[in-house]
Amino acid sequence: MGFIGIDIGSTCAKTIVIDENSAIVYKDVCPTGWSSVDTANDIRVRLADAGHVIGEDPCVATGYGRVSIPYADKTITEITCHCAGAIELFGYRDMVVVDIGGQDTKIIEVAGGMVRNFWMNDKCSAGTGRFLEVMANTLSVSPDQLTALAANGSDTSISSMCTVFAESEVISLIGRGESKENIAFAVVDSIVRKVSSQAGRVNMSAQPVVLTGGLCDSEYIRKALSKELGTEVETNPDARYAGAIGAATFAKKIKR
Amino acid sequence: MADNLQMWTDLGMDVDKHDALCQVLPTAFGDVYLSQENRPEGMGFYDFVVADIHGIRPSELIEAQKNGRKVFGTFCVYVPDEVVIAADGIVSGLCGGSQFWVEGGEKVLPKSTCPLIKASVGARLDRTCPFFRIADMYVGETTCDGKKKAYEILGEDVPMYIMDLPQMKREKDIVKWAEEIKDFAAKVEEFTGNKITVEKLNEAIHTINEKRKALARIYETRKSDVIPISGKDALLVMQIAFFDDPARCAEMANKLADECEQRVKDGVSVFPAGTKRIMLTGTPLAIPNWKLHHIIETSGAAVVCEEMCTGTRYFENLVEEDLGSLDEQYMALSKRYMKNNCACFTPNDARIDDIVRLAKEYNVDGVIDTNLKFCCLYDTERRNVERALNEAGIPVLGIETDYADSDAEQLRTRIEAFVEMLG
Numbered sequence: 277m278g279f280i281g282i283d284i285g286s287t288c289a290k291t292i293v294i295d296e297n298s299a300i301v302y303k304d305v306c307p308t309g310w311s312s313v314d315t316a317n318d319i320r321v322r323l324a325d326a327g328h329v330i331g332e333d334p335c336v337a338t339g340y341g342r343v344s345i346p347y348a349d350k351t352i353t354e355i356t357c358h359c360a361g362a363i364e365l366f367g368y369r370d371m372v373v374v375d376i377g378g379q380d381t382k383i384i385e386v387a388g389g390m391v392r393n394f395w396m397n398d399k400c401s402a403g404t405g406r407f408l409e410v411m412a413n414t415l416s417v418s419p420d421q422l423t424a425l426a427a428n429g430s431d432t433s434i435s436s437m438c439t440v441f442a443e444s445e446v447i448s449l450i451g452r453g454e455s456k457e458n459i460a461f462a463v464v465d466s467i468v469r470k471v472s473s474q475a476g477r478v479n480m481s482a483q484p485v486v487l488t489g490g491l492c493d494s495e496y497i498r499k500a501l502s503k504e505l506g507t508e509v510e511t512n513p514d515a516r517y518a519g520a521i522g523a524a525t526f527a528k529k530i531k532r
Numbered sequence: 533m534a535d536n537l538q539m540w541t542d543l544g545m546d547v548d549k550h551d552a553l554c555q556v557l558p559t560a561f562g563d564v565y566l567s568q569e570n571r572p573e574g575m576g577f578y579d580f581v582v583a584d585i586h587g588i589r590p591s592e593l594i595e596a597q598k599n600g601r602k603v604f605g606t607f608c609v610y611v612p613d614e615v616v617i618a619a620d621g622i623v624s625g626l627c628g629g630s631q632f633w634v635e636g637g638e639k640v641l642p643k644s645t646c647p648l649i650k651a652s653v654g655a656r657l658d659r660t661c662p663f664f665r666i667a668d669m670y671v672g673e674t675t676c677d678g679k680k681k682a683y684e685i686l687g688e689d690v691p692m693y694i695m696d697l698p699q700m701k702r703e704k705d706i707v708k709w710a711e712e713i714k715d716f717a718a719k720v721e722e723f724t725g726n727k728i729t730v731e732k733l734n735e736a737i738h739t740i741n742e743k744r745k746a747l748a749r750i751y752e753t754r755k756s757d758v759i760p761i762s763g764k765d766a767l768l769v770m771q772i773a774f775f776d777d778p779a780r781c782a783e784m785a786n787k788l789a790d791e792c793e794q795r796v797k798d799g800v801s802v803f804p805a806g807t808k809r810i811m812l813t814g815t816p817l818a819i820p821n822w823k824l825h826h827i828i829e830t831s832g833a834a835v836v837c838e839e840m841c842t843g844t845r846y847f848e849n850l851v852e853e854d855l856g857s858l859d860e861q862y863m864a865l866s867k868r869y870m871k872n873n874c875a876c877f878t879p880n881d882a883r884i885d886d887i888v889r890l891a892k893e894y895n896v897d898g899v900i901d902t903n904l905k906f907c908c909l910y911d912t913e914r915r916n917v918e919r920a921l922n923e924a925g926i927p928v929l930g931i932e933t934d935y936a937d938s939d940a941e942q943l944r945t946r947i948e949a950f951v952e953m954l955g
C-alpha cells in the first residue's frame with residue numbers, strides 16, 4: 277500500500293507516494309496548468325498507471341490548489357506539510373525552513389517537530405520564483421541559466437523590491453551595457469535580500485536552515501542565501517517535493 | 533420595498549448605484565450568516581435588521597427627525613453618545629465596512645488611505661448609504677491622521693464638528709477631554725435647541741451603561757468552554773449596536789445573553805468540542821465586514837473575543853452614575869472614555885495589557901492581530917502586541933487586509949496553517 281501526497285503549487289504540481297517505511301516509491305512533477313480539474317485528473321491517471329489507485333491508497337492534498345483535488349481524503353496547508361516534509365528530508369526537529377515557491381515565499385520555524393511560527397510573503401512576487409522568471413525573461417535566458425550566470429557576476433544591484441519596477445531597472449541596466457552576469461547577480465541578490473528581510477525576526481544562526489521549493493536545485497542560490505543569512509543553508513535534491521512528502525506522511529495517518 | 537425606494541429618493545440617494553449594493557448584500561449575508569447551524573434564536577432580531585438594513589432603522593430616524601430630533605453621525609468610540617442623548621438627540625455610527633464604497637472614497641483620497649476611511653467618505657459622496665444622508669451633523673475626532681484630513685473633505689458636504697482628542701493619557705489630558713466633552717455639549721445644545729441638565733445627563737449615562745452591561749453579558753458567555761454563540765453572530769450584534777436605539781439594543785442584547793447563559797448551562801455549543809479558540813485584536817470591523825470571522829470560522833476555529841472597537845473597546849468600563857453636577861459628569865465621562873485604548877495614543881501599554889488579560893480571560897488558543905491596510909498605527913503597534921503575547925506564551929498571527937475579497941484564499945491558507953499549528 278502507498279500513501280499519496282499531492283502538492284498543487286502555483287506553477288508546478290508535485291506528487292509523491294511513500295511506502296510503509298516512508299521510502300519514496302513514486303515521484304512526479306507537472307505544470308499546474310490552467311485547469312485544476314484537468315491537472316487533478318492527469319495526476320490521478322498517472323498514479324493509476326503506476327499502480328496507485330485513488331480510493332485505495334490514502335491521499336492528502338496541499339498547496340494553494342489543494343481544494344481542487346476532489347479525491348483527496350484530506351487537505352492540509354502547505355505550511356504544515358512543508359514542515360513535515362522537511363523533517364523527513366533533513367532529519368531535524370528544530371530548524372528554519374525557507375521555501376521559495378513560484379508565487380510566494382514561506383519561512384517556517386520548526387521547534388520540536390512542529391510549526392512554531394511562520395511568515396509568508398504572498399502579496400507580491402518579489403523574492404519568489406516568479407520574480408526570477410520575469411527577470412530571466414527580460415534577459416532572454418532561462419531561470420537556470422540566470423542563476424548560472426549570476427555565479428560569475430558581481431557589484432551590481434537592483435534597488436526596487438517590486439517586480440514591475442525591478443524589471444524596468446533591469447532594462448535600464450541592459451541599456452547601460454551592464455554584463456548579463458552582473459545583472460543576473462543583481463537579480464539573485466535582490467531575491468535573497470527580500471527573503472532574508474522576511475526572515476528578519478527568526479534567529480537563523482542558532483539552528484539549521486534548509487531551503488525547499490523549486491529553487492533548491494540552484495547551488496548558486498543556496499550559496500547566496502547562506503551568505504546573506506550568515507549561516508550555511510542546506511538543501512536536498514528532493515527538496516522541491518517537501519510539501520508533497522509532508523502530505524504523504526500525513527496520508528499515512530489516515531485510517532481506512 | 534416600494535416605501536424604501538421613495539425614502540431613498542427623498543434622501544437624495546443615487547438609487548441606481550445603491551441597487552447594486554442591495555443586490556449583493558442578501559447573498560453575502562446568506563452565505564456568511566444563514567449557513568451557520570444551531571444559532572441562538574435571539575439572532576432573529578439581528579437577521580431581521582440586516583435584511584432591511586437600509587430600510588427599518590433609517591425610516592425610524594426620519595420619523596424622529598420629523599418630530600424635531602437631530603441625528604448625529606459618529607466615527608469613533610471616543611465620541612460620548614451620552615451627551616447627544618441627554619439633549620434628546622440620536623447617535624448613529626457611520627463607519628463604512630464594504631468594498632462597495634471604497635472606490636468612491638478613492639476619488640478624493642489618496643490610495644494609501646485605510647479602507648474604513650475610504651469607504652466612509654465614499655458612502656457619503658456617492659450618496660449610496662441612507663445613514664450617511666440622514667445624519668444632520670457629523671462628529672469627527674482627532675484620532676488618526678487619515679480621519680482628520682478626511683473630515684475636512686466631508687465637512688465640505690455636511691455640517692461637521694470635530695472633537696480634539698488628546699494623544700496621551702496624563703491627568704491633564706483627561707481634564708482636557710472633559711473640557712472637550714463640555715464644549716461638545718454646548719454645540720449639541722445649540723444644534724438641537726435642547727438644554728442638557730444634570731438629570732437628563734444622568735439618565736443618558738444610565739441608558740448607555742445599561743447597553744454596555746448587556747453587551748458585556750453576551751461576551752461573558754463567550755468565555756465559557758461551551759461556545760454558545762459564533763464569533764460572526766457576536767460581531768453582528770456589536771456592529772448593529774452602533775446604529776440601534778440604545779435602549780432597544782440593551783433589551784435585545786439582554787435577551788440574547790439570557791439565551792447564551794442558558795446554553796452554557798445546558799452545554800449547547802455552536803462548535804464541536806475542542807475547536808480552537810481565537811481572539812481577534814486590532815482595527816475595527818465595520819458592518820458588513822465579516823471577512824476574517826468567516827474565514828476563521830470555516831477553517832476549524834472559533835472567534836471568542838474581539839479586542840476591537842467593534843468588540844470589547846465598545847463596552848468595557850462604565851461611567852460613574854448619579855453625580856450632582858454637569859462638570860462632575862463630564863469628568864466622569866472623560867475618565868471612562870480615556871480608559872479606552874486605541875493605537876492613536878502614546879504610550880499605549882494599557883492596550884497591550886488589555887490584550888494579554890483578555891487572551892487569558894477568554895482562554896484563547898491563539899490571537900490573530902489584524903490591521904486594515906494602510907493603518908500604520910495598528911500596524912506599528914503589532915510589534916508590541918506580538919512581543920507581549922510571545923512572552924505570555926500565546927501564539928499570534930499577524931494579518932493585514934482590506935475589504936476586497938482578492939486575498940481571501942491567501943488569508944485562508946495562513947489562517948488554516950495557524951489553526952493547524954495550534955494543534
Ligand code: SF4
Nearest residue numbers: 607608609675841874
Ligand atoms: S480604532 Fe481608534 S480611531 Fe478607530 S474607532 Fe476605534 S478608537 Fe476610534
Ligand code: SF4
Nearest residue numbers: 646648676678815907
Ligand atoms: S483603522 Fe487606522 S487608519 Fe483607519 S480609521 Fe482607524 S485608526 Fe485610522
